[in-house]
Amino acid sequence: MFRPVSSKANFPQIEENILSLWKDKSVFEQSVDRRQGAPRFVLYEGPPTANGSPGIHHVLSRVFKDIIPRYKAMKGYYTPRIAGWDTHGLPVELEVEKELGFSGKAQIEEYGVARFNERCRESVFGYLKEWEALTERIAFWIDLKHPYITMENNYIETGWWAIKQMWDKGLVYQGYKVTPHCPRCGTSLSSHEVALGYQDDVEDPSVYIKFRVSEKSSGNLPMDKPAYLLAWTTTPWTLPGNTALAVAADAEYVIVEVENEYLILASARQEAVGLGEAPVVAKIKGSDLQDLAYEPLFNPHSFGVERQRFQGNSELQPQEADKKLTYRVIAGDFVSMEDGTGIVHMAPAYGEVDYETGKDKGLDFVHPVDLQGVITGTYPFSGKFVKDADPLVLKDLAERGLLFRSEKVRHTYPFCWRCEAPLLYYAKQTWYIRTTAVKESLIAGNAEINWYPEHIKYGRFGDWLENNVDWAFSRERYWGTPLPVWQCESCGSYECIGGVEDLKGRVGIAGLKEPLDLHRPFVDEITFTCSRCGAKMRRVPEVIDCWFDSGAMPVAQHHYPFENGSLLEDGRFPADYICEALDQTRGWFYSLHAISTLLFERPCFKNVICLGHILDAEGEKMSKAKGNVVEPMVVINKYGADALRWYFFTAAPAGNVRRFSEAIVADVTRRFLLTLWNVYSFLVTYANIDRFTPSSEEVSPEPSELDRWIISELNQLIVDVDSALDGYNPTEAGRKIEGFVDELSNWYVRRSRRRFWKSENDADKLSAYTTLYHCLVTLSKLLAPFTPFLAEELYQNLVCSVLPESPESVHLADFPVADESKIDQRLMDDMRLAMRWSSLGRAARSKAGIRVRQPLQTNYVGVSSKREKEALERVKPLVMDELNVKEIRTDSINKVAALEQKGYVVVSEATTNSAIQVFIPDDLKKEGTAREIVHRLQTMRRSAGFDIADHIITYYQGDNYMKGIMEDRDLGGYIKQETLSRQLVEGVPQEGVSTESYKLGDHDILLGVKKEVG
């Protein structure tokens, strides 16, 4: 006997019970341990930061991370899975700053770095319990008890080792370069971080500025009136940093006259700038403008700002104050004729091209903006944040007649991906990893990786590698892996430290405190003696990019090479599988790939599923501000984790953007989970009545056509699901299962109902049980990686309760193997035709307005080939039964269509049609009434709460027509058999009977049912 199953499923409750079963029996641990010695399958967990609540998008990535290893474990692989937590970096610092009400680095310094970092350490696990609870609740099986944690000394030490490897290969350098800088966070961002934060449609000023040509410098240009070089910018705040204007040497420029002044600009831009009508005084070449001197818009010396000049490379020399300062026009090959005026404003402190040009041409360098993005000096707009200074700069220029035109432009602009402050491009000292030196290896390694979806490989990720730039990996921050570089106070030389022993072995080591904490400020206090000059060496102030931490996880999680020295050879490296959202192509996917290539010259993951983002039901991005964030636990408590998992796997392919709403999860529950549940509850209910006990999973020796068909479909399903999961495509696999369950429920079980219902326990009934049982047990195993709870529920009841020698959980079972000899393609094709003809016939009935319970004489089916005619012969009994007709005939499609003239209703499809006769003879009418009576009695049995197997006595009262049906041997016998009525008694007792009266056609009938006792 199976445990009885209610027809109403409470999935969240069932799931809670199964969670405790798994815990009691340590099923996850067992599922890993029992495969020891088998080939490994390695998942790398991309570590989340546990300093905020997990969201619905975390559920998405976590269930996709879960499904593949579950499948591989059932396929026989050894699949330990290690959890990880990302604990360093700006995200953590920003949360703590918010808590403390800080707005920048000065307040942190004042508060104390030790105290601040202690707060960071506490805050990183603020939501750990929530993360663990959710992880467990959605059945993401991963070892949460022994996670890797990026802030632990061992983890940091491996990071140091990795940096030292790169240092020794000459791949780490300090550059004075223009970097994208977040003024709010006070630190540089790497280019992959910049890529995370572009916003479209940002409004900025678009302004045309007049630079006065110096009178002394007119050369042979017409200079009888004041002359101005016209340049364009969208960042007015950079104008005080202007130290040159650039022109294209070969392009044509014009001098036009406007309001008694001369304006100089490129001919190609005259029209676009709105000067098409202005009279041209002269046409010249760009090279004629070269070296022309002009007056600075803002002489830095008048505003208390230092002026420096490039000497050779990156070095800058301070310059004397100069009241009559002029700058000059230079030629550059970067000058575009697509926008602006063809004369480019150059501020070497604020742009990469500007900076490089400054170095080349020995330009001046003026940088009146501090690291918070505030203008320094004594300008009218000093003390303002740069973006707020923009209008004031323009006002000042307008007052002096130097603003030609001012508009707004909408364009794409980068913002800080963490704090959303606009990024500013600054010349700063930054530590780099020379990833460009291994660009070819990065590209070659990518060729070995399987990307799902495939287009990411040479699209988003491949492009990123093709356009590789060095990794700016230092951060002027506090809570992170300290950059293990020490500098000599006296001779300035650097040394990189590769681990704790390396550090402790330095001559003159001091400031080392036990227990050792490899964070700031403690490592900052450690000094040793310079091996070159004997002076003191101190650590540089920077920490490193937290993406370096997470990207180093393949080695750092195992404290390699200090422990686990065989890591690279023993199967734990590289990973077989990783999975995260699409934005990680420039985040974790890249940092993993870069570090692995730099250290080992090979990729560290073989297969990667790249997930699309989740939007709300209207296609809007979810955000707290909009109030459209979905709380995962709310959905799970209502529908269960399986419903959510199934929705994520099957609703859209992994890489697609998906819209999320509770309504869709509800729909999934109805469409799939409940359909499966109903089949399961049907089997259990009837099997218990008939005391069916499976002795093994062998298929029945005498299968019917229908049985052979569903077994064929089942074996085909195993092949399909296995190959889709093997190809990292859970969506296709899930959709195949969904299709199968639909056919199992709406064709196999429907067409087999009678076989289960009939009273004799013959071979046909046994075959039906054996077949349906086999289907459900196999489904439980196929579903185990998708919906682990429902799969377990089915397996526990159908297998464990009756076959004690089986594995004690479906997750300890082997994945099903198809018996391809049972796949009969012809039979499956024929059955598909049967379903098609049935649905056409039902459509014809409904068009004629005749219920299916009313038997009809003839159904004509239009066939177009001998093949179809044969198929119909084979499946005819099923279609007749389904359509409730006495006979099916075939004819050509045209002839069937012509039946419309002879009182038939015809419904057509592209290659077939179906016709039913509308006229109903008396005997069929009576049979129809008998069926209606059966239907009413069934409903009454159910409302009276009788068990399916209870026998009853049926009472009735009606006219002669009704009495005739009840007393008819065949019809009465049929009613008795279908409703388990021992007797049909005329006259309804007043008491002890549930009664209902009905009008069936033109006749009334009063029915009563009573359970037969004993």
Ligand SMILES: [Zn+2]
């Ligand atoms: Zn920021």
Ligand SMILES: [Zn+2]
């Ligand atoms: Zn030294």
